[in-house]
Amino acid sequence: MTEALYAACGGGRSEPLMDWVADARARTIELVSDLTDRQLRTKKLKIVNPLDWEIGHAAYFAELFVLRAMHGRPSRLPDADALFDSTAIEHAVRWDLALPDRSRLHAYLHEVRDDLLEFVASARTSGLDPEGCYRCLLAVFHEDMHTEAFTYTRQTMGYPPPELDDVAGMRTHAAGPVRGDAAVPGGRFRLGAEHDAGFVLDNEAWAHERVVEPFQIALAAVTEEEFARFVEDGGYENRHYWSEDGWSWRESTGATAPLYWRLDAGGEWERRDFDRWVPLEPRRAVIHVCWYEADAFARYQGRRLPTELEWEVAAAAEPTADGRGLAPTKRTYPWGSDPPTPEHANLDWAAMGTLDVDALPDGASAFGCRQMIGNVWEWTADTFAPYPGFEPGPYREYSLPLFGSTKVLRGGAWPTRSRLIRNTWRNYYEPHRRDVWAGFRTCAL
Helix, strand or coil: CCHHHHHHCCCCCCHHHHHHHHHHHHHHHHHHCCCCHHHHHCCCCCCCCCHHHHHHHHHHHHHHHHHHHHHCCCCCCCCHHHHHCCCCCCHHHHHHCCCCCHHHHHHHHHHHHHHHHHHHHCCCCCCCCHHHHHHHHHHHHHHHHHHHHHHHHHHHHCCCCCCCCCCCCCCCCCCCCCCCEEEECCEEEEECECCCCCCCCHHHECCEEEEECCEEEECCCCEHHHHHHHHHCCCCCCHHHCCHHHHHHHHHHCCCCCCCEEECCCCCEEEEECCEEEECCCCEECCCCCHHHHHHHHHHCCEECCCHHHHHHHHHEEECCCCCCEEEEECCECCECCCCCCCCCCCCCCCCCCCECCCCHHHCCCCCCCCCCCCCEEEEEEECCCCCCCCCCCCCCCCHHHCCCCEEEECCCCCCCCCCCCCCCCEEECCCCCCCCEECCCEEC
């Protein structure tokens, strides 16, 4: 938490961080404001939270980890701990809580936002200290992760797509088809975030040297057209393509195609996009597939999922001048060090869905891999595990309880915030999750 952290906070100044605090809260409200009270409650599912509980939790987290932790004052809601503490309140219980009504819940959101803005503004003269910087950024990024979850909850429940005032649509030019593999040389690589990276989450810390063997990784994510061939070729019925756990999942769920796919009256595949059904777009990245499905598809093609190390090498490394090894440099983003723009990556709801895998050539990595940031989260082969010397951060429950039971995803998706994502960011879900914005790319054996 040194100079790089101050830079992430706007050099310790209050203005940039205040903008982020206000923007994160505005997006939370915008993503649920059109829903009825009944829609906010949602039906009880293991894969989503009731939305009225989740928006209250977003405000509670900022209050708890910043305002209460640093000021020691009581909550704006006297019973907030009993209502919104995700570590203490079991998931199944959240539908049964006597939550505040809509007007009081929105008042709580605004009260905590204003308190947080006042806290940041109070440092206008002296600048925020490192702990204040870190905790404020943690609160913003935590809310950013929940706004992505609000978006996939709307998809899960079949609600209309959100109407966002500052999203005008994303224009992309045809860049020609991207097919085949990038040949990545082997060498030494520092996996994870360096100490001078600024804000990092505990599971990114810290960079440690690994040796990677040469490998070949797909230039683009798997498309809907490619996955449809797997479905039509009996991929879901062929035990040969599935791991033991994957086959057990397939049999228990009865899955025969990706989630939200169906055949129309003419026998053509279509998929549900929020509350409407649309024909498959052949070159769009396949999405809403779980790890088991991704693994089975890779086996069907005689390929495999990339390891987490390989994924980060393909996204962040650069080849040596002779192309035979890996240079010591490491990129923050696939394209370099400049923050994401709509020319680089499909983020921030800009396209309100996925793009063709051939789009955004300006965002390619040094090895030519497209869209390693944005569009769809990408499953990797690895089970989520701590890096050497792992220590939990202030939010102790963020990573620690999920080690060993989840699979790692990388890269972000179309509703991921551009201020949040980078090459070292690690996401994680249980291997059966199909509701999240997840796709994948493969490697040659």
